[in-house]
Amino acid sequence: MPRTADHEERRRQIADAVIRLISEHGLDAVTVARTASAAGMSVGLVQHYFRSKDEMLLHAFREVSARIRSRVDERIRDGVQHERPLAQVMSDVMTEYIPLDGARRAEYRVARAFAGRALDSPALADVDTESARRLREDIARAVHNGKECGEVDEHLDPQSAAVRLAAMMEGLALQVYREPEGTAGQAVTRFAVPLLEAEVAVVFTGECRQYAK
Known part of the structure; x- marks a missing residue:
């Protein structure tokens, strides 16, 4: 199924949150829960776009x-x-x-x-x-x-x-x-x-x- 513009924008928002967490607190600060909070999303929504923390980090x-x-x-x-x-x-x-x-x-x-x-x-x-x-x-x-x-x-x-x-x-x-x-x-x-x-x-x-x- 092709990815929509909204799908890619959500992934960019999550990547932005990961980047901010790392730049301010270091790599160890990145968790799915903290990323969700920084991105203004639910944990479930973040997990919808990225199946694992490693997949999320790779995208960031x-x-x-x-x-x-x-x-x-x-x-x-x-x-x-x-x-x-x-x-x-x-x-x-x-x-x-x-x-x-x-x-x-x-x-x-x-x-x-x-x-x-x-x-x-x-x-x-x-x-x-x-x-x-x-x-x-x-x-x-x-x-x-x-x-x-x-x-x-x-x-x-x-x-x-x-x-x-x-x-x-x-x-x-x-x-x-x-x-x-x-x-x-x-x-x-x-x-x-x-x-x-x-x-x-x-x-x-x-x-x-x-x-x-």
């Missing part, structure tokens, strides 16, 4: 990943539309994964919580792996395109460059998350984007002939 993890992915896709479309250099587009894309504000910080906490649980859950691990793979594919594609237009040295391997930049971004995101407040935290946050841009500039060293005036 997919929802978080999809939200980040949606912003990334928007960054890419915007860069193409406005003919921005690939280096700038990739810096903007990777910045979406850095917890520089409240919304991204909450997402990062949720993603880390799920990544930890994914160690013992193949279904969650698949979502985590696919999200990481898609980011590397985005970077590798940008590097490949950069080689064609002149922004990247023609001898650079796109796959190795993608692994390097993704690893740097993930490490930087963790550093920012660990230092949310105080002098140290402000310093890490202030340096985050310039450090990311500097690392991207090591890969994208030239100027795109396509956009040259």
Whole structure:
């Protein structure tokens, strides 16, 4: 039986409740009863849409990943539309994964919580792996395109460059998350984007002939 728009909206509401609980209280705070209360639903209604807690968590993890992915896709479309250099587009894309504000910080906490649980859950691990793979594919594609237009040295391997930049971004995101407040935290946050841009500039060293005036 096909799912209706109302069905999907209910599932999104439940996912939102799970995400809020994790971002505010941690993964252990998530129960069907607490999720139902946070979503303004009955326990029975939540169980109607999700047969188990694990199924509910899996949907919430997919929802978080999809939200980040949606912003990334928007960054890419915007860069193409406005003919921005690939280096700038990739810096903007990777910045979406850095917890520089409240919304991204909450997402990062949720993603880390799920990544930890994914160690013992193949279904969650698949979502985590696919999200990481898609980011590397985005970077590798940008590097490949950069080689064609002149922004990247023609001898650079796109796959190795993608692994390097993704690893740097993930490490930087963790550093920012660990230092949310105080002098140290402000310093890490202030340096985050310039450090990311500097690392991207090591890969994208030239100027795109396509956009040259």
